[in-house]
Amino acid sequence: MLTTHFVRALTLATTLAALLPAAALAQDAPYPAKPVRMVVPYPAGGATDFIARTIGERLSKSLGQAIVVDNKPGAAGGLGAGEVARAKADGYTLLLTITDTQINNTALFKSLPYDPQKDFAFITQVVRSPALVSVNAETPVKSMQDLKQLVASRKGKLSYASWGIGGLGHLAGESLNRELQADMVHSPQRGEGPVVTDLLSKTVDIGLSSVASAKQHVQAGKLTPLAVLGRERSTALPQVPTLRELGFADPLFDTNVWIAVLAPAKTPAPIVKRLADEIRAIVATPELAAQYTERGFEVMNTTPEQFAASYRAEFGVITRRMRDFGVEAQ
Structure with missing residues (x-):
């Protein structure tokens, strides 16, 4: 007669034997085995949403799984970024965001629901969005030298607009303000659209926006571009010099807003590599690269x-x- 101990051991062994094939199958399942969610921490219709959907559409084909773009705006991008930081690190939740959530927010907020330096794995920076310094075309300012002369005659009476406090436009505008000793007043806006609107209506004297948002007005002769940020000129506006070329030395002027893809920290290295390889191959296609350049982005x-x-x-x-x-x- 079988002892109770032996029966229990036999039952446990049988149960484990039944579970082992399923566990092995789960471990051997190739990535991805289900849809991938790409969180965009900003509203639909913006630049990040556009990049996410152009990549997602093509990535779904190369991976063989749906890429679900999930817009999670709020808290200057912190809501969506925090959600991804807390997600399981298995490659099925990604973050497509801009510089601000990963750098600027650390100084803008006393506390964040994530640590941008520790909670994410780097996949790839897709594009950069060069910032542009421009003025209304009806003003006599046609170059940075003209701006210096205007500042000398109207010190303390000029204003500059940016897309928000703490953003790169604000920081670059303030650095320029100090280098020119202009004593300009900062007029922060909620987004780049209002900056361009202020320039067109002459509400402000100088505006810092992206090349993408100002390009059509430059081409229409309504705005005069003075300089771009970044180490290289903009492909969309190649005639416009960089601030570095014009003698402005602040390292801040070498930076740009970028749009990038990240994953939760501790995502397995093979998955990070697979995603990076797939996305980079997509972005490198002439069709998509041309589409981004046409919009004012730099790949x-x-x-x-x-x-x-x-x-x-x-x-x-x-x-x-x-x-x-x-x-x-x-």
């Missing part, structure tokens, strides 16, 4: 290693300037 298409290196360098430059300029946490 970056970095490797995870390149992304990590540039992120760490920019983090120090941007947060230091935010402290220097007295941008206070909310």
